[in-house]
Amino acid sequence: MRTYDQIHKILENSKIGIAGAGGLGSNVATSLARCGIGKLVIADYDSVSEDCLNRQYFFYDQIGIKKVSALEHVLERINPHTKVEAHDIKLTEEKVIELFTDCDVIVEAIGDARIKQQLIESVLVKLPEKHLVIASGLAGYGNNNRFTTEQYDKLWVCGDQEAEVNELNPPMAPAVGIVANMQANVVIDILLREL
């Protein structure tokens, strides 16, 4: 077993890439910053709006601000020792490789299913040696036990692989937070097992 100091040392020397700074990404980032991860590389093109606040780690006075800037401020207040590299861009298959190529673990935190799939496939094909932690199925509320973590080599899948986001099944803080923290928990586990 590692001591707290040994754990801290490993985490502060780690670099994690987070694709997306919405419900998953903002919650993964704050969780990892609290754990003392040394560096987070975060990419998103969107801005904070009022309807984000039911699940995303932003504040009312941040409405209108770019998500990556807003998140940078939140993370600075949580743990100023975590360095943040924020990219205000729309991720493409090429960009995701370029930005995250030297990260220890990549977290997929994209909302749109088509883009989600493109970026996941791009990482699996071009960075096959990299651990990739994705989320799939987190909408709605209740039934905590539907959420699982499946591992396929270096691909980790958190969520219920079922619940689509739609009018009747909106994403809400509790379930989104559970899945985001499942992803963050996998990241910590990978780092402490492998580094």
Added chain:
Amino acid sequence: MKLQINHKEEQFEQNELTLYKLLEIKDLKFKRLLIRVNGKVINENEIGDTKLKDGDQLDIVRIISGG
């Protein structure tokens, strides 16, 4: 034939199967899926041409919107 799907062994009556047919059997044809056969990513337009053989290992992950 036997296939290893998401770490579980599954038995099929057919001796030959395409990936397309397998997805049909498993009622997954119209779902958005991430698929790997023996570790290789199979994209959407390769599904029809991908022939499966006994002992193949598949990862099939449903990709759901929301993040």
